[in-house]
Amino acid sequence: MKYAVDRIEDNIAVLENITTKEKKEVELTSLPSEVHEKAILMEEKGIFKIDTIEEENRKKILREKMERLKKLKNN
Numbered sequence: 001m002k003y004a005v006d007r008i009e010d011n012i013a014v015l016e017n018i019t020t021k022e023k024k025e026v027e028l029t030s031l032p033s034e035v036h037e038k039a040i041l042m043e044e045k046g047i048f049k050i051d052t053i054e055e056e057n058r059k060k061i062l063r064e065k066m067e068r069l070k071k072l073k074n075n
Contacts, residue, residue: 001017001019001042001043002017002018002019002040002041002042002043002051002054003015003016003017003018003024003040003041003042003043003048004016004018004038004039004040004041005035005036005037005038005039005040005041006023006037007037008028008035008036008037011027011028011029012025012026012027012028013025013026013027013028013031013035015041018040026048030048031048032048032049032050034050035048035050038055039055040052040054040055040058042054
């Protein structure tokens with residue numbers, strides 16, 4: 001399963017399932033030390049890993065959408 005880190009509060013990370021949009025809370029100690037808000041995590045057998053490739057792909061898509069919106073606004 002893949003999750004986006006919605007937010008981090010105290011020692012808890014709120015994760016959003018990318019497919020179902022369900023949210024769950026996970027203790028930071030269960031996540032990689034470099035976890036940050038908006039990171040993409042992959043969970044396999046209860047172990048979380050940061051998916052940097054998916055994170056970069058999602059950032060690229062958002063940048064492209066923003067550029068298209070700017071062009072539409074300027075026309």
